[in-house]
Amino acid sequence: MGQFLSSQKIEMTGLEEPAIDCLICRKQRGEFAVPGGAIYCDDLVYSSHAHFQEGQNTAYLGWLVVEARRHVPGLAELSDAEAQAFGLLAARLSRGLRDIQGVEHVYAFVIGHGVPHLHLHLLPRYPGTPREYWGLRIDEWPESPRGDQAEVEQLCARIRAYLEEMDQHG
Secondary structure (H helix, E strand, O other): OHHHHHOOOOOOOOOOOOOOOOHHHHHHOOOOOOOOOEEEEOOOEEEEEOOOOOOOOOEEOOOEEEEEOOOOOOHHHOOHHHHHHHHHHHHHHHHHHHHHHOOOEEEEEOOOOOOOOOEEEEEEEOOOOOHHHOHHHHHHOOOOOEEOHHHHHHHHHHHHHHHHHHHHHO
């Protein structure tokens, strides 16, 4: 996946210039630490585990984020190559969560109100999650799987290995 995607070129239109104060652009430039590090990064897309919420030392395990590398506000602004890479990475990460974590469903949300840089939230639903917590409330379940920094790092390493294995064996 990485070799194919990184060889594709995208046209620069001015819209995609990295924004100095954009949280996602800053993250991708390495201006602050990401829990577990980047899971995947090439010329078109980037993914990582979601950040810990302020004041918490655990995170909902497997809450992944897929981001466009270019600073674009939404799906409509992606080039065809970017859209292909974005969708393929989201599907592969979802399979990884299913195969590694045993999740029964992965929700995908693009909301875009807080940060105007395209990012897709992938939230896994673990077996046994009560129906009232399905969807956007998934991480509110008091018994939801949460992990500290070390557990997030371990999960990210397993997902990276999963993606590398997929690249090697198709």
